[in-house]
């Protein structure tokens with residue numbers, strides 16, 4: 001009988017789980033699944049796909065892009081764009097779209113630029129999508145925007161209320177931007193982006209519309225990011241198009257500084273790194289916050305906030321899943337934790353007496369609605385049971401009717417055992433075992449194991465029982481009592497599921513109506529996370545607060561390279577002074593490996609860090625905000641970029657020459673080295689002269705070079721802007737001691753042989769190199785060295801040449817001479 005009762009409960013499981021025995025999964029599997037859900041939520045991989053649209057008209061560009069992952073729409077307000085399309089490139093670098101949509105009637109230069117952004121992969125033809133100009137017309141675009149169905153717009157809104165709401169989200173006076181949005185909406189609808197497999201009524205989900213602007217950004221190109229090791233490698237699924245390798249972040253500034261507690265924080269920090277600012281007020285707000293969190297007196301508040309931030313999740317992704325009712329239990333739980341912890345963060349920030357912009361924003365945006373959302377989820381969702389059952393389960397006391405159904409359902413096993421017992425009593429003696437099970441659609445059934453009396457197929461019939469089906473040695477019947485059970489209890493389990501789904505939908509809609517609050521929370525929490533991260537770095541790496549100024553100067557006392565200082569000890573700090581009085585152009589010469597490149601990169605990194613709002617590796621600094629950063633630093637990647645190395649060098653330098661202003665920072669590390677040295681030196685010299693001749697419009701230029709003739713032959717004009725500097729070295733007999741100290745002046749040696757010696761090159765080679773070098777320097781004949789074989793051949797050929805030179809063509813007989821020469825050669 002023990003067997004019997006267990007089969008009864010086994011039958012119940014079968015019915016509840018809606019699956020056959022062969023598909024059975026254990027509860028351990030369910031929790032693994034749930035855990036996997038949680039993990040996927042936590043995954044940091046940037047599996048985003050974005051679609052971008054561009055409209056360039058009247059010298060202004062408007063850009064819009066749609067992120068399939070967050071289902072948010074981002075719009076860049078109309079911005080002045082020149083023929084070098086650096087704004088479009090900048091947005092492209094950040095968005096990395098799958099494709100770019102634009103109007104078919106297009107400027108050829110822009111079209112060529114867009115195509116070049118797509119790289120050289122096989123998908124290049126699909127990368128730029130040209131749509132009819134009508135799809136981008138202003139009126140059509142406006143209409144399309146106004147008819148959008150955002151979840152934050154409540155259903156009861158009238159038409160004019162909707163229009164008013166949309167106008168608050170979309171600045172309609174930005175014509176290019178509105179047209180870009182309209183065109184992209186059309187494209188998304190046509191391609192059914194993200195909803196390819198859904199029914200035709202389903203529209204592309206759009207959770208929110210957000211604007212962004214590049215006006216206050218310092219422009220840094222992709223090559224500089226990798227040359228300065230700000231990012232080492234950036235993963236992107238569309239990397240295959242350009243043939244770029246994808247992998248994890250290597251040793252980079254971002255890697256050493258990213259201590260964010262949340263994924264949204266990491267994402268925002270990456271965005272901050274991608275968008276250095278020239279907006280002083282914003283940067284100072286960040287600095288104030290970093291100073292507060294870096295202060296040891298505030299360590300308790302900081303760590304409380306950090307603990308809460310760990311639980312703030314990527315809300316747009318969750319809300320996007322909710323719009324299609326596909327949120328997993330892990331995501332419900334994540335939303336609850338986010339709302340709960342955000343409420344706490346709000347309380348902590350409101351308690352602070354210090355006036356920080358981030359505290360003010362959090363105090364204002366973390367409203368009571370958050371508390372209500374957390375409370376609703378907490379009261380309604382039974383997380384524990386949901387995780388076990390891997391579906392949305394409603395807690396008790398939410399709906400009395402539902403509670404009643406659940407009570408009935410939970411009492412079923414006992415009841416079914418009793419029914420099975422009474423059925424067994426009525427069956428013949430040859431049947432020793434039976435159980436009652438529930439199967440959806442079929443209802444309650446009596447299951448009897450195969451025995452001798454019902455072994456034959458014809459023999460399945462049992463009086464008073466209706467045969468239904470046979471499987472796994474169990475024959476299933478309908479009896480009077482099971483029919484009664486059907487009538488009495490019906491599909492309780494399905495009804496419970498239906499009712500729970502209705503409750504879930506209602507809860508979901510309430511949350512989606514508050515999606516704006518949740519998105520604001522995410523932004524503020526991510527910002528807070530970034531600021532605490534910058535503060536932690538400042539404390540750990542001993543960074544100081546730079547003074548930002550509108551004056552066009554860069555003054556750094558005892559500056560360090562943030563990555564190099566972690567790799568070599570002791571690191572020698574150096575000063576940087578660049579302004580109108582001390583000169584904006586520094587030409588750095590010095591022996592190989594004396595620290596020139598590290599110094600140049602250090603200058604760029606310090607300015608970059610100051611312009612993301614971070615503290616910097618220096619004793620003190622005054623940094624004037626720069627508008628662009630140009631670099632020409634050779635990296636391994638530039639070698640593999642397809643273009644010849646020298647072509648890459650030239651394209652980077654020409655971009656600097658054409659676009660650098662007096663507020664730009666230009667770093668040239670050994671430009672001109674990749675070609676014949678006279679051409680290289682001429683190019684470098686001409687470039688520097690061009691900037692020097694621009695007088696006060698000369699950018700801040702830092703150049704390192706081994707072209708010593710630039711100094712020794714005074715190739716550059718005398719100018720107050722020009723200053724020669726070098727790295728101090730001491731020559732002690734045969735050894736060279738590097739001090740890595742920047743001093744005024746120049747050097748005329750590269751001391752390459754010392755470096756070669758230190759690098760383990762055989763001394764015979766170094767000795768010979770020195771010999772040749774000396775001979776060339778003194779304009780002497782270089783003595784030939786070689787093997788004994790080449791030596792004797794040299795003597796033989798020299799004798800032939802000498803004898804030929806002695807022939808007097810007017811007097812001697814040439815034929816006779818050649819004959820004797822032949823005999824001489826044959827003999828030897």
Ligand SMILES: Nc1ncnc2c1ncn2[C@@H]1O[C@H](COP(=O)(O)OP(=O)(O)OP(=O)(O)O)[C@@H](O)[C@H]1O
Nearest residue numbers: 568570571572591592593594595596597598599740
């Ligand atoms: N300020 C410093 N303090 C301590 N060590 C340094 C410093 N600067 C550079 N170094 C060390 O010197 C090495 C070489 O530096 P770097 O590559 O800048 O030389 P370089 O002058 O540019 O050489 P080359 O002209 O051959 O390119 C670095 O890898 C580092 O180990």
